[in-house]
Amino acid sequence: MVKKYWYIIGIGVQNTLVYRVNFLLRALFGLIPLTATIFLWKAVFAEKAEGSTVAGYTLASMVSYYLVVTVVDALTAVTEDDWQISADIKDGNINQFLLKPVDYLRYRLCLFVAGRFVYLAAAAVPVAVFVLVQREYFVIPVHAMTWVWFAGSIIMAALLNFFISYSMAMLAFWVVEISTFIFILFAFEYIAGGHLFPVDIMPAGLLEVLNWTPFPYQLFFPVSVYLERSQGLGLWRGLGIQFFWVIFFFGLARLAWSRGVRKYTAVGG
Amino acid sequence: MQPFTAITTGLRRYGAIYLALLKNSIVREMGFKSNFLLWIVVEALWFALQLGYFVVIYSHTESIAGWSKWEVVLLIGTAQFIQQLFTAIFLTNVTDLSELIRTGKLDFMLLLPVNTRFLISFRKVDLGGFVNAGMALCVVGYACNQLGITPTFQHITGYFVLCIAGVFIHYALVLVLAVSAFWTVRSQGVVWCYYNLFNIARMPQTAFRGTFKIIFTLAVPMLLIANVPAKLILTRLDSILEMGLLLVITMIWLILSEFCWRVSLRRYTSASS
Numbered sequence: 001m002v003k004k005y006w007y008i009i010g011i012g013v014q015n016t017l018v019y020r021v022n023f024l025l026r027a028l029f030g031l032i033p034l035t036a037t038i039f040l041w042k043a044v045f046a047e048k049a050e051g052s053t054v055a056g057y058t059l060a061s062m063v064s065y066y067l068v069v070t071v072v073d074a075l076t077a078v079t080e081d082d083w084q085i086s087a088d089i090k091d092g093n094i095n096q097f098l099l100k101p102v103d104y105l106r107y108r109l110c111l112f113v114a115g116r117f118v119y120l121a122a123a124a125v126p127v128a129v130f131v132l133v134q135r136e137y138f139v140i141p142v143h144a145m146t147w148v149w150f151a152g153s154i155i156m157a158a159l160l161n162f163f164i165s166y167s168m169a170m171l172a173f174w175v176v177e178i179s180t181f182i183f184i185l186f187a188f189e190y191i192a193g194g195h196l197f198p199v200d201i202m203p204a205g206l207l208e209v210l211n212w213t214p215f216p217y218q219l220f221f222p223v224s225v226y227l228e229r230s231q232g233l234g235l236w237r238g239l240g241i242q243f244f245w246v247i248f249f250f251g252l253a254r255l256a257w258s259r260g261v262r263k264y265t266a267v268g269g
Numbered sequence: 270m271q272p273f274t275a276i277t278t279g280l281r282r283y284g285a286i287y288l289a290l291l292k293n294s295i296v297r298e299m300g301f302k303s304n305f306l307l308w309i310v311v312e313a314l315w316f317a318l319q320l321g322y323f324v325v326i327y328s329h330t331e332s333i334a335g336w337s338k339w340e341v342v343l344l345i346g347t348a349q350f351i352q353q354l355f356t357a358i359f360l361t362n363v364t365d366l367s368e369l370i371r372t373g374k375l376d377f378m379l380l381l382p383v384n385t386r387f388l389i390s391f392r393k394v395d396l397g398g399f400v401n402a403g404m405a406l407c408v409v410g411y412a413c414n415q416l417g418i419t420p421t422f423q424h425i426t427g428y429f430v431l432c433i434a435g436v437f438i439h440y441a442l443v444l445v446l447a448v449s450a451f452w453t454v455r456s457q458g459v460v461w462c463y464y465n466l467f468n469i470a471r472m473p474q475t476a477f478r479g480t481f482k483i484i485f486t487l488a489v490p491m492l493l494i495a496n497v498p499a500k501l502i503l504t505r506l507d508s509i510l511e512m513g514l515l516l517v518i519t520m521i522w523l524i525l526s527e528f529c530w531r532v533s534l535r536r537y538t539s540a541s542s
Contacts, residue, residue: 026461033468035481043334043476044326054329180307187314196322201329 004102005110012114020122026079027123031130034070037196038063038134055201061227063137065198068223070130073195074123076158076219078165081112085169086178089260098261105166105253112162139227146228149235153222156242161218163249170253173260194220200229214249217242286383287391294394305397312356312401316349319471320408334476339415340503341473346408347502348471348495351432353405355439357398362390363440364459366447373539386530390440413502420502431498431512434519438494439467441519441526448533470495490518 016023045052045059057065085108088094097104131138141147168185171178190196192215199220200207210216221238224230230238298305320342327338336344366389369375378388413420420428447459469485474492477485485491497515500506 029462029465032465036469036472036477039477039481040326040333040472043473044330046334047330047332177301177304180304180311183311184314187311187318191318191321196318197325202325203328 005106008102008107008110009114012111013118015111016115016118020118023079023119023122024126027074027119027126030070030073031126034066034130038066055198056229057198057201060137061139062198063134064139065223065227067131067134067138068226069194069219070127072154072157072219072222072226074120074127075116075154076161076222078112078161079115079119081108081115081162082165082169082182083179084111085166086172089169089172089264090176094264105257108166109162112158116158141226141228143228146225149239150222150226153217153225153239153242156239156246157218157222160214160242160246160249163246163253164214164218166253167249167256170256170260173256173263189215189218192216193218194223198224200224211238212241214245217245283384283387286387290391291394295396297393298396308397309400312353312397313404316401316405316408319345319349334473336473336475337416339412340499343409343412343416343502344473344495344499345471346405346412347432347499348467349405350402350409351435351439351495351498352467352470353398353402354432355398355436355443357395357402358436359390359440360398360443360463361395362392363443363447364463365389365392366444367459370537375537376539385534386527390444409502416503418502418504424502424504427501427512428498431501431515434516435494435498437519438490438522441522442466442489444526445522445529448529466491487518490515493518 041062042059044054045062048054051058054062094104097107141150164185168182169178171181175181192199192210192213194216199210199216202210217238221230221242225235225238323338323341323345326333327341331337333341366375369378369389375389378385381388443459443463446462466489470491472492474482474486474496477492482492486493493511493515497506497511501512506512
Protein backbone atom coordinates (compact mmCIF):
# COMPACT_ATOMS: atom_id res chain seq x y z
CA MET A 1 0.00 0.00 0.00
CA VAL A 2 2.65 2.48 1.07
CA LYS A 3 5.08 0.99 -1.40
CA LYS A 4 3.31 2.24 -4.48
CA TYR A 5 3.54 5.80 -3.19
CA TRP A 6 7.27 5.39 -2.72
CA TYR A 7 7.40 4.44 -6.37
CA ILE A 8 5.55 7.62 -7.23
CA ILE A 9 8.09 9.67 -5.28
CA GLY A 10 10.85 7.92 -7.22
CA ILE A 11 9.18 8.64 -10.53
CA GLY A 12 8.52 12.22 -9.43
CA VAL A 13 12.19 12.73 -8.64
CA GLN A 14 13.18 11.41 -12.04
CA ASN A 15 10.61 13.55 -13.82
CA THR A 16 11.52 16.76 -12.05
CA LEU A 17 15.25 16.11 -12.49
CA VAL A 18 14.65 17.01 -16.13
CA TYR A 19 13.96 20.52 -14.93
CA ARG A 20 16.88 20.83 -12.52
CA VAL A 21 18.32 23.77 -14.44
CA ASN A 22 14.92 25.42 -14.21
CA PHE A 23 15.04 25.00 -10.44
CA LEU A 24 18.59 26.26 -10.23
CA LEU A 25 17.65 29.38 -12.19
CA ARG A 26 14.62 29.87 -9.99
CA ALA A 27 16.79 29.71 -6.91
CA LEU A 28 19.41 32.04 -8.41
CA PHE A 29 16.99 34.67 -9.65
CA GLY A 30 15.07 34.48 -6.41
CA LEU A 31 18.18 35.76 -4.66
CA ILE A 32 18.20 39.04 -6.62
CA PRO A 33 15.13 40.69 -5.04
CA LEU A 34 16.18 39.19 -1.73
CA THR A 35 19.59 40.85 -1.86
CA ALA A 36 17.91 44.08 -2.95
CA THR A 37 15.57 43.94 0.04
CA ILE A 38 18.51 43.50 2.40
CA PHE A 39 20.16 46.56 0.85
CA LEU A 40 16.94 48.47 1.32
CA TRP A 41 16.79 47.64 5.01
CA LYS A 42 20.44 48.53 5.45
CA ALA A 43 19.62 51.93 3.95
CA VAL A 44 16.65 52.30 6.31
CA PHE A 45 18.76 51.46 9.36
CA ALA A 46 21.58 53.70 8.14
CA GLU A 47 19.32 56.73 8.64
CA LYS A 48 18.57 55.72 12.22
CA ALA A 49 20.72 55.94 15.31
CA GLU A 50 23.13 53.09 16.03
CA GLY A 51 21.36 50.08 17.57
CA SER A 52 17.80 51.32 17.03
CA THR A 53 15.04 48.91 16.07
CA VAL A 54 12.08 48.66 13.71
CA ALA A 55 9.13 46.96 15.42
CA GLY A 56 11.57 45.05 17.59
CA TYR A 57 13.93 44.08 14.77
CA THR A 58 17.54 45.17 14.79
CA LEU A 59 19.36 45.28 11.45
CA ALA A 60 20.94 41.90 12.23
CA SER A 61 17.65 40.21 13.12
CA MET A 62 16.00 41.76 10.06
CA VAL A 63 18.62 40.31 7.71
CA SER A 64 18.45 37.06 9.61
CA TYR A 65 14.70 37.02 8.99
CA TYR A 66 15.19 37.06 5.23
CA LEU A 67 17.85 34.36 5.36
CA VAL A 68 15.54 32.02 7.26
CA VAL A 69 12.72 32.92 4.87
CA THR A 70 14.85 31.71 1.98
CA VAL A 71 15.49 28.38 3.67
CA VAL A 72 11.89 27.85 4.75
CA ASP A 73 10.65 28.84 1.33
CA ALA A 74 12.92 26.30 -0.35
CA LEU A 75 11.57 23.64 2.01
CA THR A 76 7.87 24.37 1.78
CA ALA A 77 6.91 26.42 -1.30
CA VAL A 78 4.74 25.05 -4.07
CA THR A 79 6.45 25.70 -7.39
CA GLU A 80 4.40 24.45 -10.29
CA ASP A 81 2.11 21.87 -8.74
CA ASP A 82 -0.99 24.04 -9.00
CA TRP A 83 -0.41 24.65 -12.71
CA GLN A 84 0.19 20.97 -13.34
CA ILE A 85 -2.90 19.84 -11.44
CA SER A 86 -5.17 22.26 -13.27
CA ALA A 87 -3.60 21.17 -16.57
CA ASP A 88 -4.23 17.51 -15.63
CA ILE A 89 -7.90 18.32 -15.12
CA LYS A 90 -8.20 20.41 -18.26
CA ASP A 91 -6.42 17.93 -20.52
CA GLY A 92 -8.22 14.89 -19.15
CA ASN A 93 -5.10 13.33 -17.62
CA ILE A 94 -7.01 12.54 -14.45
CA ASN A 95 -9.11 9.93 -16.28
CA GLN A 96 -6.62 7.24 -15.37
CA PHE A 97 -6.89 8.07 -11.66
CA LEU A 98 -10.61 7.54 -11.77
CA LEU A 99 -9.97 4.01 -13.01
CA LYS A 100 -6.81 2.97 -11.16
CA PRO A 101 -6.46 2.31 -7.43
CA VAL A 102 -4.28 5.38 -6.93
CA ASP A 103 -5.61 8.31 -4.98
CA TYR A 104 -4.96 11.52 -6.92
CA LEU A 105 -4.40 13.72 -3.87
CA ARG A 106 -1.84 11.33 -2.41
CA TYR A 107 -0.28 10.96 -5.83
CA ARG A 108 0.14 14.74 -6.14
CA LEU A 109 1.41 14.97 -2.57
CA CYS A 110 4.12 12.43 -3.45
CA LEU A 111 5.07 14.46 -6.51
CA PHE A 112 5.16 17.61 -4.38
CA VAL A 113 7.52 15.93 -1.90
CA ALA A 114 9.68 14.64 -4.76
CA GLY A 115 9.74 18.14 -6.26
CA ARG A 116 10.90 19.60 -2.94
CA PHE A 117 13.77 17.10 -2.78
CA VAL A 118 14.97 18.00 -6.24
CA TYR A 119 14.48 21.70 -5.59
CA LEU A 120 16.50 21.48 -2.38
CA ALA A 121 19.30 19.66 -4.21
CA ALA A 122 19.34 22.28 -6.96
CA ALA A 123 18.97 25.27 -4.66
CA ALA A 124 21.33 24.04 -1.95
CA VAL A 125 24.48 25.57 -3.42
CA PRO A 126 23.19 29.07 -4.24
CA VAL A 127 21.27 29.31 -0.97
CA ALA A 128 24.21 28.03 1.06
CA VAL A 129 26.57 30.49 -0.59
CA PHE A 130 24.13 33.28 0.03
CA VAL A 131 23.75 32.40 3.69
CA LEU A 132 27.54 32.09 4.03
CA VAL A 133 28.09 35.55 2.55
CA GLN A 134 25.68 36.98 5.12
CA ARG A 135 26.77 34.58 7.89
CA GLU A 136 27.43 37.33 10.43
CA TYR A 137 23.66 37.84 10.54
CA PHE A 138 22.66 34.19 10.68
CA VAL A 139 21.40 33.26 14.13
CA ILE A 140 21.06 29.81 15.68
CA PRO A 141 18.16 29.21 18.08
CA VAL A 142 19.08 29.39 21.77
CA HIS A 143 16.68 26.71 23.02
CA ALA A 144 17.06 23.15 21.76
CA MET A 145 13.29 22.67 21.80
CA THR A 146 12.95 25.40 19.19
CA TRP A 147 14.22 22.93 16.60
CA VAL A 148 11.35 20.58 17.39
CA TRP A 149 8.70 23.29 17.05
CA PHE A 150 10.43 24.61 13.96
CA ALA A 151 10.39 21.17 12.30
CA GLY A 152 6.73 20.70 13.19
CA SER A 153 5.70 24.10 11.87
CA ILE A 154 7.71 23.54 8.68
CA ILE A 155 5.95 20.25 7.95
CA MET A 156 2.59 21.87 8.62
CA ALA A 157 3.51 24.86 6.45
CA ALA A 158 4.45 22.56 3.57
CA LEU A 159 1.18 20.64 3.91
CA LEU A 160 -0.76 23.89 4.16
CA ASN A 161 0.88 25.28 1.02
CA PHE A 162 0.18 22.09 -0.83
CA PHE A 163 -3.47 21.77 0.22
CA ILE A 164 -4.17 25.42 -0.56
CA SER A 165 -2.68 25.07 -4.04
CA TYR A 166 -4.48 21.79 -4.58
CA SER A 167 -7.83 23.27 -3.56
CA MET A 168 -7.15 26.24 -5.81
CA ALA A 169 -6.31 24.00 -8.75
CA MET A 170 -9.64 22.20 -8.27
CA LEU A 171 -11.23 25.35 -9.66
CA ALA A 172 -10.20 23.99 -13.06
CA PHE A 173 -13.24 21.72 -12.87
CA TRP A 174 -15.45 24.79 -13.13
CA VAL A 175 -13.36 27.49 -14.82
CA VAL A 176 -11.24 27.13 -17.95
CA GLU A 177 -8.54 29.62 -17.08
CA ILE A 178 -7.45 29.67 -13.44
CA SER A 179 -4.12 31.52 -13.65
CA THR A 180 -5.75 34.81 -12.63
CA PHE A 181 -7.02 33.19 -9.43
CA ILE A 182 -3.62 31.69 -8.75
CA PHE A 183 -1.98 35.12 -9.09
CA ILE A 184 -4.55 36.81 -6.85
CA LEU A 185 -3.94 34.20 -4.16
CA PHE A 186 -0.20 34.55 -4.72
CA ALA A 187 -0.43 38.30 -4.10
CA PHE A 188 -2.04 37.75 -0.71
CA GLU A 189 0.47 35.05 0.17
CA TYR A 190 3.24 37.42 -0.77
CA ILE A 191 2.30 40.31 1.44
CA ALA A 192 0.49 38.51 4.27
CA GLY A 193 2.75 35.46 4.26
CA GLY A 194 5.92 37.36 5.06
CA HIS A 195 7.78 37.14 1.75
CA LEU A 196 8.24 40.88 1.48
CA PHE A 197 8.79 41.80 5.11
CA PRO A 198 8.14 40.35 8.55
CA VAL A 199 4.37 40.37 9.00
CA ASP A 200 4.70 41.78 12.51
CA ILE A 201 6.03 45.17 11.34
CA MET A 202 2.52 45.94 10.08
CA PRO A 203 0.10 47.97 12.23
CA ALA A 204 -1.09 46.05 15.31
CA GLY A 205 -4.79 46.03 14.39
CA LEU A 206 -4.11 44.59 10.95
CA LEU A 207 -1.74 42.06 12.43
CA GLU A 208 -4.38 40.80 14.84
CA VAL A 209 -6.70 40.11 11.91
CA LEU A 210 -3.95 38.53 9.80
CA ASN A 211 -3.04 36.13 12.58
CA TRP A 212 -6.37 34.37 12.08
CA THR A 213 -5.94 33.98 8.31
CA PRO A 214 -3.98 31.07 6.83
CA PHE A 215 -1.39 33.30 5.13
CA PRO A 216 1.14 33.91 7.93
CA TYR A 217 1.25 30.17 8.60
CA GLN A 218 2.48 29.44 5.10
CA LEU A 219 5.85 31.07 5.71
CA PHE A 220 6.05 33.72 8.41
CA PHE A 221 5.11 31.54 11.36
CA PRO A 222 7.85 28.88 10.97
CA VAL A 223 10.39 31.69 10.57
CA SER A 224 9.21 33.43 13.70
CA VAL A 225 9.42 30.12 15.55
CA TYR A 226 13.01 29.73 14.41
CA LEU A 227 13.88 33.29 15.41
CA GLU A 228 12.18 32.58 18.75
CA ARG A 229 9.84 35.51 18.35
CA SER A 230 6.91 33.16 18.94
CA GLN A 231 7.20 31.78 22.45
CA GLY A 232 5.02 30.43 25.24
CA LEU A 233 1.34 31.00 24.69
CA GLY A 234 1.90 32.68 21.31
CA LEU A 235 3.76 29.60 20.09
CA TRP A 236 0.96 27.25 21.13
CA ARG A 237 -1.69 29.50 19.70
CA GLY A 238 0.24 29.69 16.41
CA LEU A 239 0.72 25.93 16.18
CA GLY A 240 -2.96 25.43 16.95
CA ILE A 241 -4.15 27.85 14.27
CA GLN A 242 -1.70 26.39 11.79
CA PHE A 243 -2.96 22.89 12.52
CA PHE A 244 -6.55 24.05 12.10
CA TRP A 245 -5.82 25.51 8.67
CA VAL A 246 -4.01 22.38 7.50
CA ILE A 247 -7.05 20.27 8.39
CA PHE A 248 -9.40 22.84 6.92
CA PHE A 249 -7.68 22.93 3.54
CA PHE A 250 -7.26 19.17 3.51
CA GLY A 251 -11.02 18.89 3.93
CA LEU A 252 -11.63 21.54 1.30
CA ALA A 253 -9.31 19.76 -1.15
CA ARG A 254 -11.16 16.48 -0.65
CA LEU A 255 -14.55 18.13 -0.91
CA ALA A 256 -13.66 20.09 -4.05
CA TRP A 257 -12.33 16.96 -5.70
CA SER A 258 -15.44 14.89 -5.01
CA ARG A 259 -17.71 17.72 -6.17
CA GLY A 260 -15.54 18.35 -9.21
CA VAL A 261 -15.38 14.75 -10.33
CA ARG A 262 -19.14 14.57 -10.23
CA LYS A 263 -19.28 17.44 -12.67
CA TYR A 264 -16.32 16.28 -14.71
CA THR A 265 -16.70 15.20 -18.31
CA ALA A 266 -13.52 13.48 -19.43
CA VAL A 267 -12.05 15.64 -22.15
CA GLY A 268 -9.48 13.99 -24.35
CA GLY A 269 -8.14 10.66 -23.23
CA MET B 270 15.69 58.02 -53.82
CA GLN B 271 15.73 54.26 -54.21
CA PRO B 272 16.60 53.25 -50.63
CA PHE B 273 14.25 55.88 -49.25
CA THR B 274 11.19 54.50 -51.05
CA ALA B 275 12.23 50.99 -50.04
CA ILE B 276 12.17 52.07 -46.42
CA THR B 277 8.79 53.76 -46.65
CA THR B 278 7.15 50.82 -48.41
CA GLY B 279 8.74 48.53 -45.83
CA LEU B 280 7.40 50.66 -43.01
CA ARG B 281 3.98 50.82 -44.56
CA ARG B 282 3.91 47.06 -45.06
CA TYR B 283 4.96 46.28 -41.51
CA GLY B 284 2.58 48.90 -40.18
CA ALA B 285 -0.26 47.16 -42.01
CA ILE B 286 0.84 43.79 -40.62
CA TYR B 287 0.98 45.21 -37.11
CA LEU B 288 -2.50 46.65 -37.46
CA ALA B 289 -3.79 43.24 -38.56
CA LEU B 290 -2.10 41.60 -35.56
CA LEU B 291 -3.54 44.25 -33.26
CA LYS B 292 -7.05 43.70 -34.60
CA ASN B 293 -6.57 39.97 -34.18
CA SER B 294 -5.53 40.47 -30.55
CA ILE B 295 -8.55 42.65 -29.80
CA VAL B 296 -10.88 40.02 -31.25
CA ARG B 297 -9.15 37.30 -29.24
CA GLU B 298 -9.24 39.26 -25.97
CA MET B 299 -12.90 40.11 -26.39
CA GLY B 300 -13.63 36.42 -26.69
CA PHE B 301 -12.70 36.12 -23.01
CA LYS B 302 -13.99 39.37 -21.56
CA SER B 303 -14.12 38.29 -17.92
CA ASN B 304 -10.61 36.90 -18.14
CA PHE B 305 -9.42 40.16 -19.67
CA LEU B 306 -10.92 42.15 -16.78
CA LEU B 307 -9.57 39.71 -14.18
CA TRP B 308 -6.05 40.16 -15.47
CA ILE B 309 -6.36 43.91 -15.03
CA VAL B 310 -7.50 43.29 -11.45
CA VAL B 311 -4.52 40.99 -10.86
CA GLU B 312 -2.05 43.57 -12.13
CA ALA B 313 -3.70 46.38 -10.17
CA LEU B 314 -3.53 44.23 -7.06
CA TRP B 315 0.18 43.57 -7.51
CA PHE B 316 0.81 47.25 -8.12
CA ALA B 317 -1.09 48.14 -4.95
CA LEU B 318 0.96 45.51 -3.15
CA GLN B 319 4.23 47.10 -4.27
CA LEU B 320 3.01 50.47 -3.06
CA GLY B 321 1.79 48.92 0.19
CA TYR B 322 5.20 47.39 0.74
CA PHE B 323 6.85 50.80 0.73
CA VAL B 324 4.06 52.40 2.73
CA VAL B 325 4.74 49.85 5.48
CA ILE B 326 8.47 50.54 5.35
CA TYR B 327 7.87 54.31 5.40
CA SER B 328 5.70 53.90 8.48
CA HIS B 329 8.98 53.11 10.24
CA THR B 330 11.28 55.68 8.62
CA GLU B 331 11.30 59.17 7.10
CA SER B 332 13.51 58.45 4.11
CA ILE B 333 15.37 55.62 2.41
CA ALA B 334 18.78 56.50 1.00
CA GLY B 335 17.69 60.12 0.56
CA TRP B 336 14.33 59.34 -1.05
CA SER B 337 11.15 60.54 0.61
CA LYS B 338 7.91 58.54 0.51
CA TRP B 339 6.30 60.34 -2.42
CA GLU B 340 9.52 60.32 -4.40
CA VAL B 341 9.58 56.54 -4.07
CA VAL B 342 5.91 56.37 -5.09
CA LEU B 343 6.85 58.29 -8.23
CA LEU B 344 9.67 55.83 -8.81
CA ILE B 345 7.42 52.79 -8.36
CA GLY B 346 4.84 54.33 -10.69
CA THR B 347 7.52 54.90 -13.31
CA ALA B 348 8.81 51.34 -13.02
CA GLN B 349 5.26 50.03 -13.30
CA PHE B 350 4.58 52.23 -16.33
CA ILE B 351 7.62 50.88 -18.17
CA GLN B 352 6.92 47.32 -17.17
CA GLN B 353 3.28 47.46 -18.22
CA LEU B 354 4.09 49.06 -21.54
CA PHE B 355 6.54 46.24 -22.11
CA THR B 356 3.91 43.68 -21.06
CA ALA B 357 1.39 45.18 -23.45
CA ILE B 358 3.65 45.03 -26.48
CA PHE B 359 6.21 42.29 -25.94
CA LEU B 360 5.97 40.06 -22.88
CA THR B 361 3.69 37.21 -23.97
CA ASN B 362 5.36 37.09 -27.37
CA VAL B 363 8.85 36.74 -26.02
CA THR B 364 7.95 34.22 -23.33
CA ASP B 365 5.97 32.17 -25.85
CA LEU B 366 9.18 31.71 -27.78
CA SER B 367 10.40 28.73 -25.78
CA GLU B 368 7.02 27.10 -26.34
CA LEU B 369 7.18 27.76 -30.09
CA ILE B 370 10.58 26.14 -30.18
CA ARG B 371 9.62 23.19 -28.01
CA THR B 372 6.57 22.35 -30.08
CA GLY B 373 8.17 23.10 -33.44
CA LYS B 374 5.62 25.77 -34.31
CA LEU B 375 8.46 28.12 -35.09
CA ASP B 376 8.78 26.32 -38.45
CA PHE B 377 5.57 27.95 -39.54
CA MET B 378 6.80 31.41 -38.56
CA LEU B 379 10.07 30.90 -40.38
CA LEU B 380 8.22 30.08 -43.58
CA LEU B 381 6.11 33.24 -43.63
CA PRO B 382 7.39 36.02 -45.89
CA VAL B 383 7.92 38.41 -42.98
CA ASN B 384 10.92 39.13 -40.81
CA THR B 385 10.71 36.35 -38.21
CA ARG B 386 11.93 38.44 -35.33
CA PHE B 387 9.27 41.03 -36.09
CA LEU B 388 6.62 38.34 -36.11
CA ILE B 389 7.64 36.60 -32.91
CA SER B 390 8.05 39.96 -31.13
CA PHE B 391 4.74 41.53 -32.11
CA ARG B 392 2.41 38.57 -32.63
CA LYS B 393 0.05 39.31 -29.76
CA VAL B 394 -0.85 42.60 -28.11
CA ASP B 395 -1.83 42.48 -24.46
CA LEU B 396 -4.39 45.24 -24.23
CA GLY B 397 -4.69 45.04 -20.45
CA GLY B 398 -1.11 46.23 -20.25
CA PHE B 399 -2.08 49.60 -21.72
CA VAL B 400 -4.83 50.01 -19.13
CA ASN B 401 -2.37 49.21 -16.34
CA ALA B 402 0.25 51.55 -17.81
CA GLY B 403 -2.37 54.29 -17.72
CA MET B 404 -3.06 53.53 -14.07
CA ALA B 405 0.66 53.75 -13.32
CA LEU B 406 0.85 57.17 -15.01
CA CYS B 407 -2.02 58.36 -12.80
CA VAL B 408 0.01 57.35 -9.74
CA VAL B 409 3.03 59.21 -11.12
CA GLY B 410 0.87 62.28 -11.65
CA TYR B 411 -0.55 62.05 -8.16
CA ALA B 412 2.93 61.73 -6.66
CA CYS B 413 4.03 64.85 -8.60
CA ASN B 414 1.07 66.66 -7.16
CA GLN B 415 1.93 65.58 -3.61
CA LEU B 416 5.52 66.71 -4.11
CA GLY B 417 4.38 70.03 -5.60
CA ILE B 418 6.22 69.42 -8.88
CA THR B 419 5.03 70.74 -12.21
CA PRO B 420 7.32 69.21 -14.85
CA THR B 421 8.17 71.33 -17.88
CA PHE B 422 7.44 70.20 -21.44
CA GLN B 423 11.11 69.23 -21.93
CA HIS B 424 11.06 67.13 -18.79
CA ILE B 425 7.93 65.29 -19.88
CA THR B 426 9.32 64.60 -23.34
CA GLY B 427 12.61 63.40 -21.88
CA TYR B 428 10.71 61.26 -19.39
CA PHE B 429 8.82 59.42 -22.12
CA VAL B 430 11.92 58.96 -24.27
CA LEU B 431 13.75 57.43 -21.31
CA CYS B 432 10.76 55.23 -20.49
CA ILE B 433 10.67 53.92 -24.04
CA ALA B 434 14.38 53.17 -23.82
CA GLY B 435 13.52 51.23 -20.66
CA VAL B 436 10.89 49.23 -22.55
CA PHE B 437 13.50 48.31 -25.14
CA ILE B 438 15.95 47.19 -22.46
CA HIS B 439 13.22 44.98 -21.01
CA TYR B 440 12.57 43.57 -24.45
CA ALA B 441 16.20 42.86 -25.28
CA LEU B 442 16.89 41.31 -21.88
CA VAL B 443 13.90 39.03 -21.88
CA LEU B 444 14.58 37.97 -25.46
CA VAL B 445 18.12 36.99 -24.48
CA LEU B 446 16.72 35.16 -21.46
CA ALA B 447 14.18 33.37 -23.63
CA VAL B 448 16.49 32.28 -26.44
CA SER B 449 19.44 31.32 -24.28
CA ALA B 450 17.34 29.16 -22.01
CA PHE B 451 14.93 27.47 -24.34
CA TRP B 452 16.42 24.01 -24.07
CA THR B 453 15.77 23.62 -20.40
CA VAL B 454 13.48 26.28 -19.07
CA ARG B 455 9.75 26.18 -19.54
CA SER B 456 8.07 29.43 -20.39
CA GLN B 457 6.86 29.83 -16.81
CA GLY B 458 10.50 29.67 -15.76
CA VAL B 459 11.34 32.62 -17.99
CA VAL B 460 8.44 34.64 -16.59
CA TRP B 461 9.59 33.82 -13.08
CA CYS B 462 13.16 34.97 -13.81
CA TYR B 463 11.79 38.08 -15.44
CA TYR B 464 9.61 39.11 -12.50
CA ASN B 465 12.43 38.56 -10.04
CA LEU B 466 14.91 40.52 -12.09
CA PHE B 467 12.64 43.48 -12.69
CA ASN B 468 11.52 43.53 -9.11
CA ILE B 469 14.50 45.68 -8.21
CA ALA B 470 13.83 48.35 -10.85
CA ARG B 471 11.47 50.11 -8.47
CA MET B 472 14.03 50.57 -5.75
CA PRO B 473 16.11 53.74 -5.31
CA GLN B 474 19.52 53.18 -6.83
CA THR B 475 21.22 55.10 -4.02
CA ALA B 476 20.34 52.33 -1.55
CA PHE B 477 22.74 49.91 -3.22
CA ARG B 478 26.46 49.37 -2.78
CA GLY B 479 29.33 47.37 -4.17
CA THR B 480 29.30 44.73 -6.89
CA PHE B 481 25.53 44.41 -6.83
CA LYS B 482 25.17 48.07 -7.70
CA ILE B 483 27.75 47.92 -10.47
CA ILE B 484 26.24 44.83 -12.11
CA PHE B 485 22.70 46.13 -12.01
CA THR B 486 23.70 49.60 -13.18
CA LEU B 487 26.14 48.92 -15.98
CA ALA B 488 25.66 45.33 -17.13
CA VAL B 489 21.97 44.66 -16.46
CA PRO B 490 20.75 48.23 -15.94
CA MET B 491 17.76 47.45 -13.72
CA LEU B 492 18.71 50.27 -11.37
CA LEU B 493 18.73 52.81 -14.21
CA ILE B 494 15.55 51.93 -16.11
CA ALA B 495 13.11 53.65 -13.76
CA ASN B 496 15.55 55.64 -11.63
CA VAL B 497 16.79 57.89 -14.44
CA PRO B 498 13.37 59.05 -15.73
CA ALA B 499 12.12 59.46 -12.16
CA LYS B 500 15.16 61.53 -11.25
CA LEU B 501 14.66 63.65 -14.35
CA ILE B 502 11.15 64.57 -13.21
CA LEU B 503 12.37 65.12 -9.66
CA THR B 504 15.25 67.26 -11.05
CA ARG B 505 17.65 65.14 -9.03
CA LEU B 506 19.89 63.96 -11.87
CA ASP B 507 23.54 64.25 -10.93
CA SER B 508 24.46 64.99 -14.52
CA ILE B 509 23.07 64.69 -18.02
CA LEU B 510 25.48 61.77 -18.49
CA GLU B 511 23.10 59.49 -16.61
CA MET B 512 20.55 59.85 -19.38
CA GLY B 513 23.27 59.25 -21.99
CA LEU B 514 24.38 56.13 -20.13
CA LEU B 515 20.86 54.70 -20.17
CA LEU B 516 20.50 55.32 -23.90
CA VAL B 517 23.91 53.83 -24.72
CA ILE B 518 23.19 50.71 -22.68
CA THR B 519 19.86 50.37 -24.46
CA MET B 520 21.65 50.32 -27.80
CA ILE B 521 24.18 47.76 -26.58
CA TRP B 522 21.46 45.45 -25.31
CA LEU B 523 19.48 45.70 -28.53
CA ILE B 524 22.56 44.74 -30.56
CA LEU B 525 23.36 41.92 -28.17
CA SER B 526 19.84 40.54 -28.36
CA GLU B 527 19.96 40.55 -32.17
CA PHE B 528 23.22 38.62 -31.99
CA CYS B 529 21.79 36.04 -29.56
CA TRP B 530 18.68 35.70 -31.69
CA ARG B 531 20.71 34.94 -34.80
CA VAL B 532 22.99 32.47 -33.07
CA SER B 533 20.12 30.54 -31.54
CA LEU B 534 18.16 30.55 -34.77
CA ARG B 535 21.11 28.95 -36.49
CA ARG B 536 21.06 26.19 -33.89
CA TYR B 537 17.35 25.64 -34.24
CA THR B 538 16.28 22.20 -35.35
CA SER B 539 12.60 21.62 -35.82
CA ALA B 540 10.86 19.58 -33.16
CA SER B 541 7.86 18.27 -35.05
CA SER B 542 7.90 15.95 -38.03
